[in-house]
Amino acid sequence: MAAAAAVAGGGFGGSKKVVEIFYDVVSPYSWLGFEVLCRYRHNWSIELRFRPAFLGGIMKETGNQPPAMVPKRGEYMKKDIERMAKYYQVPLQLPKDFFGSVIRKGSLSAMRFITAVDMTQPQFLEPVSRELWMRIWSRDEDITQPESILAAAGEAGLPSALAQKLLAMTSTPEVKNRLKATTEEALKYGAFGMPAVVAHVNGESHLFFGSDRLELLGNVIGEKWLGPVPAASKPRM
Numbered sequence: 001m002a003a004a005a006a007v008a009g010g011g012f013g014g015s016k017k018v019v020e021i022f023y024d025v026v027s028p029y030s031w032l033g034f035e036v037l038c039r040y041r042h043n044w045s046i047e048l049r050f051r052p053a054f055l056g057g058i059m060k061e062t063g064n065q066p067p068a069m070v071p072k073r074g075e076y077m078k079k080d081i082e083r084m085a086k087y088y089q090v091p092l093q094l095p096k097d098f099f100g101s102v103i104r105k106g107s108l109s110a111m112r113f114i115t116a117v118d119m120t121q122p123q124f125l126e127p128v129s130r131e132l133w134m135r136i137w138s139r140d141e142d143i144t145q146p147e148s149i150l151a152a153a154g155e156a157g158l159p160s161a162l163a164q165k166l167l168a169m170t171s172t173p174e175v176k177n178r179l180k181a182t183t184e185e186a187l188k189y190g191a192f193g194m195p196a197v198v199a200h201v202n203g204e205s206h207l208f209f210g211s212d213r214l215e216l217l218g219n220v221i222g223e224k225w226l227g228p229v230p231a232a233s234k235p236r237m
């Protein structure tokens with residue numbers, strides 16, 4: 001198993017089932033899956049592991065394309081995201097210039113920053129990821145410029161000197177290679193898009209694609225699905 005699992009405390013032999021979510025902040029459906037799994041940490045006997053990866057790399061390696069590249073699917077997606085945001089209670093809003101913000105600008109610098117956080121300050125991984133999603137997928141703000149990334153880090157509570165240091169780390173081979181390695185790991189599990197959720201059960205790994213397959217994930221790991229906002233958890237937003 002890759003470095004991240006080792007860092008997070010070893011293999012998959014504990015009593016809780018390990019569930020990994022491979023995500024990229026450019027992906028709105030990843031945000032939905034991320035928030036719902038964060039809630040289910042309190043309801044299911046799972047150890048949730050965040051695995052920041054690069055969706056562009058997954059698309060390239062598998063020959064896939066973002067769903068909105070098919071115009072009719074793009075139209076449907078707008079409606080779908082609106083409805084899912086309401087149902088999942090996540091404040092997702094489509095950016096005005098979808099192609100500019102999501103396809104053209106992309107998320108490489110943001111995902112490298114998140115990777116640097118994961119490698120050195122993992123306690124900030126969850127809030128930094130969430131704040132970057134808040135920027136691009138809720139407030140229609142940039143996530144590519146250094147000042148945008150630093151602003152998200154500040155909102156997440158990362159001290160400014162530390163955030164500057166992590167930003168400088170994003171151009172190092174260590175960070176670039178780690179993001180590549182996590183992306184390759186997702187591909188090895190069979191990912192072709194995001195969120196890619198991998199559950200480890202009795203030595204076997206099961207891949208689920210999409211924020212809409214978490215009910216099925218629950219069924220496979222023997223846990224009850226209680227809807228996107230289970231009672232024991234409070235939505236964060």
Ligand SMILES: N[C@@H](CCC(=O)N[C@@H](CS)C(=O)NCC(=O)O)C(=O)O
Pocket residue numbers: 026027028029030064065066067192193194195209210211212
């Ligand atoms: N039905 C899934 C859709 C997820 C989805 O469309 N994810 C995009 C990234 S935001 C993707 O990777 N799509 C690849 C594909 O549809 O083949 C859900 O509700 O989560």
